[in-house]
């Protein structure tokens with residue numbers, strides 16, 4: 001019997017139709033694969049994605065990013081259905097502290113203020129006083145009265161960066177992201193010598209951040225050519241800069257939106273294999289399946305969501 005060949009469906013077209021039918025929107029983080037970014041209604045950093053969710057009228061959100069980010073959307077917009085096309089999309093940094101560890105840390109320092117980076121689970125946020133992202137960490141720390149001890153978690157490089165900028169000493173949890181830790185000071189310094197005219201865009205989670213801050217403070221490197229920015233901040237800065245060449249120290253997914261929005265400029269990855277496997281778990285097939293079958297919902301339990309909402313809203317009041 002002749003084999004039946006079914007016509008191949010155009011998934012992107014089907015996603016478009018289904019999105020309208022279900023009145024859904026697709027939101028993606030800057031590290032998502034290009035095909036997923038291209039079919040998204042909005043692409044941004046973790047703070048921009050949270051704000052976009054609050055702003056949108058749509059009740060169904062297909063979120064292409066990692067699990068803790070989907071939880072943040074569910075906390076901020078509990079009336080909306082948040083679908084994550086792959087539930088295994090985790091985050092090594094968010095996993096570096098759990099709620100029991102935080103409770104124990106708080107017991108040891110009972111009068112402290114807990115500042116949690118947005119890369120944390122909902123349960124950890126629920127035990128925190130205020131959240132921060134890579135965009136606003138400095139402002140958040142500056143908003144805490146000087147006589148208060150701060151427990152900053154979970155990223156040690158972001159913590160060291162904030163300490164240096166604010167001249168405020170904090171207790172910092174020794175967590176790190178397995179991707180950004182590879183972006184060492186040695187690597188950045190070598191690149192600086194081989195590319196003297198390039199500007200450096202560095203994510204505050206990188207292993208090179210403390211050393212970069214030291215070099216900036218000592219005037220060993222040009223502050224004009226070195227920017228420590230969130231992924232969204234990198235996109236805005238690259239557009240406004242007159243430089244032609246940029247070395248980008250973060251996950252390589254960011255190169256796609258940078259190159260797309262700045263076709264006359266050249267972007268080099270500081271490390272070609274700085275790839276977050278969690279961010280690459282989502283693809284067009286999974287987005288289609290998620291929209292079609294309404295899977296996989298990320299819903300933070302009401303009690304935890306209510307507690308976790310407070311530190312996020314507190315952060316949003318400040319920035």
Ligand code: 13P
Nearest residue numbers: 045046047134230231232
């Ligand atoms: P941004 O908020 O800067 O996009 O960072 C999120 C993240 O997970 C970085 O690895």
Ligand code: SF4
Nearest residue numbers: 091092093177179276
């Ligand atoms: Fe988490 Fe690092 Fe991946 Fe960002 S790059 S999502 S911090 S594991």
